[in-house]
Amino acid sequence: MAKKVLVAYGSRYGGTREIAEKIGDVLKQENLEVDVLSADRAGDPAQYDGVIIGSAVYIGQWRKEAANYLIKNEARITGKPLWLFSSGPTGEGDPVELMKGWRYPKKLEPVINRLKPRDNAIFGGVAKESDLNFLFRFMLSRVKAPLGDFRNWDIITDWAKKIAGELKPKVKSKRK
Template structure:
């Protein structure tokens, strides 16, 4: 089975999550293509798709949103999983975002695609990668700085994908 793990990232945290998901899928014996959404090509070449994006101001990055819109029909025809990464800090990411799980502007598309699961993971913020305006916004928001990705949670989610694909 050939699985596409496609992602959009601004500073690399989401890439790291996608890489870990791809690694777990490969360890389970799946053939995996890992690619940024701009280079992913059509999902019709794959048996299953895992698609993720970093979240900024409650929205997916434009390349990931465009991929979802462009390929919604093809994604609906194969097992698809969606993930977002964004909040920093400790605790449940959904609770930290007051129940937010997926961008509202893409919710209708997600319902059309009928993903097997939608995950929301903690992200990471590295101040040295940010521009001045972004650093000022983070300071004003008092956003926690650092790497808050929960690798055990990410790997567990990826293992559930492998189990679902094994049953298919």
């Protein structure tokens, strides 16, 4: 029986949702059963064998629906394989470097420390002028963040394949 995986996400303009969908597609190709759901619509994580939660990062914060899902479901996630991802930095280069030492918000740090995720990935984000309201365009211009799509789909795919490798049952080879 295939292992069941939840990919829950918090996204404002759809870029993080697309990352979550890509992760879900890769896991499905690896013969895992996957639900990709907005964190505000995701149900009880206890029914899953593995949980992946991701969020867009705005002004240093995870989206409220993703943060609340993680906090509210800490007890149900405890002991399950957990992976976290964040998306948001725009610009060329390593997203971790672009985030300049970003850390999870203080209210999430103790929860994350107790849950001990197997990995915390940071992926480049996407910011299209046509999607952004005046306030977000203004904020991006103040910090000189470039507009464009800076998601690296190869890195996202490789990360999802690594997760699939950890979740899929190991096949023992028979030696003669």
